[in-house]
Amino acid sequence: MLTEQxxxxxxxxxxLLRTAVAAALPRRLALTGVLxxxxxxxxxxxxxxxxxxxxxxxxxxxxxxxxxxxxxxxLPTIAHLGGRPDAxxxxxxxxxxxxxxxxxxx
Numbered sequence: 001m002l003t004e005q006x007x008x009x010x011x012x013x014x015x016l017l018r019t020a021v022a023a024a025l026p027r028r029l030a031l032t033g034v035l036x037x038x039x040x041x042x043x044x045x046x047x048x049x050x051x052x053x054x055x056x057x058x059x060x061x062x063x064x065x066x067x068x069x070x071x072x073x074x075l076p077t078i079a080h081l082g083g084r085p086d087a088x089x090x091x092x093x094x095x096x097x098x099x100x101x102x103x104x105x106x
Contacts, residue, residue, distance in 0.1 A: 013039060013072045013102070015049035016060055018080045031076045038074060038104040061093055072100035
């Protein structure tokens with residue numbers, strides 16, 4: 001388990017789903033289940049799941065800034081990080097903040 005291998009002070013994570021990928025309720029529930037299972041197996045606490053519809057400038061980055069003890073952002077797949085320019089920008093911002101990016105399904 002992660003907490004047995006690394007000294008993790010607070011394994012608090014936030015999940016991210018893109019609305020374009022998880023628009024239908026059954027799909028959103030299934031993807032949230034993937035995140036729950038991933039976190040449970042790794043002893044991570046899933047604080048919330050953000051659904052990003054692209055209408056806000058950057059919902060993910062705002063959420064990360066609100067949670068100073070955040071360990072990582074977890075995604076079902078890398079596609080939930082956004083299109084290429086958005087994904088690259090988000091990845092750089094997360095790395096700059098010292099936040100890990102965990103992908104449940106590679």
